[in-house]
Amino acid sequence: MGLVSRSTAPLRSLLVFVLAAHGCGGGADTAPDGGGDSGRTFVYVSGGSTISVFSLNAATGALTARGSTTAAGKNVSFLAHDPGARRLFALNEATPGLVVAFSVDDTSGALTRLNDTPSGGDAPAQLAVDRSGKWLLVANYDTGSVATIPIGADGKVGAFASRHDFGVSSAPHLAVVGPANRFVLVACKGLDQIGQLRFAAVSGALTANDPAFVATPAMAHPRHLAFHPGGGFVYAINETSNTMDAFGYDDTSGRLTPLQTLSTLPQGFSGGSAAAEVQVHPSGRFLYGSNRGHDSIVIYRLDAQGRMTLIGHETGGGLITTPRSFAIDPTGRYLLVGNQAGAVGILVFRIDGATGRLMRIGKVSATPSAVYVGVTYMP
Secondary structure (H helix, E strand, O other): OOOOOOOOOHHHOOOEEEEOOOOOOOOOOOOOOOOOOOOOOEEEEEEEEEEEEEEEEOOOOOOEEEEEEOOOOOOOEEEEEEEOOOOEEEEOOOOOEEEEEEEEOOOOOOEEEEEEEEEEOOEEEEEEEEEOEEEEEEEEEEOOEEEEEOOOOOOOOOOEEEEOOOOOOOOOOEEEEEOOOOOOEEEEEEOOOOEEEEEOOOOOOEEEEEEEEEEOOOOOEEEEEEOOOOOOOEEEEEEEEOEEEEEEOOOOOOOEEEEEEEEEEOOOOOOOOOEEEEEEOOOOOOEEEEEOOOOOEEEEEEEOOOOOEEEEEEOHHOOOOOOOOOOOOOOOEEEEEOOOOOOOEEEEEEEEEOOOOOEEEEOOOOOEEEOOOOOOOOO
């Protein structure tokens, strides 16, 4: 994605999303202790206007096809679910942007389209559901704004209720809600800052916090954010500088405090690369980020103070290619990488619980050009 503009041409790409019944993404959800494919963990693969349904085997990490739907709109790039995992929301990267709502069959994972609504801006990058399940937050990249969209009791989405404008050059890429559901953090690539907003969960209103921003280094271009499962730390991956920032986070004030910055690339690497995704292991012991160009997953160990120590890099034996997105399942056993380029769409890795290192155990070659991967569990 460019600094202040994005192409809204068809992505011709696939997206993988695994739906769960707990949390709003990034948290440590209750997960099964073992067993095989119960049919309760659903994987959604989206490309163009189609979302295909898969399931994930909790014992082996294998993916099994379950069907598909073709009512997702155009240029689908990001999915989000409500805390009960009975609603799914698909983002259309378009001008103007569009959000499509679905109900989810809790037995088969099948989707039924409910309705759609404008995203409140142009070329939206990502969306998230608040902790109450009553609001969607959409980062509209080209418009430079974050909008809140109400979710009805029936799962349908309404017209946007509030919009906070950072300016057209701000390029907000991601908005995430804090654990207390009172504050929102926004990765503003174009400003080299992380926006700090107050969020009114009753009205959906967004207003600037004090201070309104926390700066990242010049030309860092913060892209994605992830909360530590304990809630006291936040990690930001910077696309252009290929660095990872650690922050302390106070959920009573909604404020970040810079702690540390490390490179996402191996020492001595001189090629072109752009960092993309960041995820914290459910245990809170490990942190992962993706490099597009070096084509790897960087692995850090986290200490009790939230500080990072580099463990190493995983390339999947050369099969990781342009990893725009990846995710960790809530058991902490598996990490799934989506390749935006190359013949292999999805790579499945087993996570060593003691070291945090990755071992490749599977791949899905029938899903090229994956742009998003997420994993959670539906009990």
